[in-house]
Amino acid sequence: MNELLVKAITELNEDKVLKIVKSELEKGTDINEILYLLQQGMDKVGDLYEECEYFIADLIMAGIIFREVLELEDMRFNGDYVGDKPLGKIVIGTVKGDLHDIGKDIFLNLxxxxxxxIYDLGVDVEPEKFVEKLRETEAEVLGLSGVLSLAIPSMKQTVDAVRNAGLKQNVKIIAGGNLLNSDTAGHIGADSFTNNAMEGLKICKSWIKNDR
Ligand code: B12
Structure with missing residues (x-):
């Protein structure tokens, strides 16, 4: 199914994507494997856009198809049961200037x-809004999402704002998005970064565990 699914999303073939995903879910394929392949397809859609083969309408369509997959009932994650008390609190949002929210939503659902x-601030979030919400909720973790190049300076501004507000010693910050690497993450000044939602969850869990 690997190549077929990547090809179907790259070609924006909605029916085929849904058919393959449904049949894989029936077979018991891991949700993360499906998400990983869809993400690869999205990268290819992005490449075609860059090469001027695809236009903005195609990016929109890719987003719609991805959302449809996420809405399938069997795409829900089976997380650990923790009872009434939350494992921890996470304030999250897509940073200022960036409207991409599919990756953010995958991570926050997970x-x-x-x-x-989860306290989701949505997209295009100003640094001050993150600071305000961290103060109000006393969350232990701040998750910043973004995929545009301009998300990097926005993430840095947000980390700086949290530090300047005197909150940094109580808050761990994780940045997520597919253009992040150790160089960009170093520049942003977050505690960690990832381009994989499952890995992000593991990092957040380890922070909470070490805290207790
Ligand atoms: C779909 C899409 C859109 C949709 C977005 C729909 C939506 N609701 O999100 C729409 C049509 C709105 C859009 C608009 C634009 N887009 Co666009 N878009 C894409 C595309 C094809 C896919 C993005 C996506 O959903 N990927 C799939 C998700 C699952 O991946 P992800 O975000 O990385 O998330 C994963 C991890 O990173 C992680 N994660 C994400 N966030 C977080 C947060 C935390 C805390 C954690 C722990 C983990 C985590 O978990 C996820 C699952 O593993 C990308 C191509 C690409 N390669 O990314 C271009 C892309 C990002 N877009 C691009 C551009 C240029 C634009 C526009 C400027 C186009 C225009 N001319 O208007 C606008 C910008 C609007 C804005 N201000 O934001 C460029 C950016 C170039 C750049 N370097 O800046 C890209 C890279 C395409 C390209 N190759 O040229 N886009």
């Missing part, structure tokens, strides 16, 4: 089903 309480 974290929520693992027992985290």
């Amino acid at each position: 974290a929520r089903s693992a027992g985290f309480q």
Whole structure:
């Protein structure tokens, strides 16, 4: 299914994508494997856009198809059961200037089903909004999402704002998005970074564990 699914999303073939995903879910294929392949397809859609083969309408279509897959009932994550008390609190948002929210939503659904309480600020979030929400909720983790190049300076501004507000010693910051690497992450000044939601969840869990 690997190549078929990547090809179907790259070609924006909605029916085929849904058919393959449904049949893989029936077979018991791991959700993360499906997400990984869809993400690869999205990268290819992005490449075609860069090469002027695809236009903005195609990016929109790719986003719609991805959302449809995420809405399938069996795409829900089975997280750890934690009872009434949340495992920890995460404030999250897509940073200022960036409207991409599919990756953010994948991570937050995963974290929520693992027992985290999530405060989602949406997209295009100003640094001050993150600071305000961290103060209000006393969350232990701040998750910053972004895929545009301009998300990097926005993430840095947000980390700086949290530090300047005197909150940094109580808050761990994780940045997520597919253009992040150790260089960009170093520049941003977050505690960690990832381009994989499952890995992000593991990092957040390890922070909470070490805290207790
Ligand atoms: C779909 C899409 C859109 C959709 C977005 C729909 C939506 N609701 O999100 C729409 C049509 C709105 C869009 C608009 C634009 N887009 Co666009 N888009 C894409 C595309 C094809 C896919 C993005 C995506 O959803 N990927 C799949 C998700 C699952 O991956 P992800 O975000 O990386 O998330 C994963 C991890 O990173 C991680 N993660 C993500 N966030 C977080 C947060 C935390 C805390 C953690 C722990 C983990 C985590 O978990 C996820 C699952 O593993 C990308 C191509 C690409 N390669 O990314 C271009 C791309 C990002 N877009 C691009 C561009 C240029 C634009 C526009 C400027 C186009 C225009 N001329 O208007 C606008 C910008 C609008 C804005 N201000 O944001 C460029 C950016 C270039 C750059 N370097 O800046 C890209 C790279 C395409 C390209 N190759 O040229 N886009």
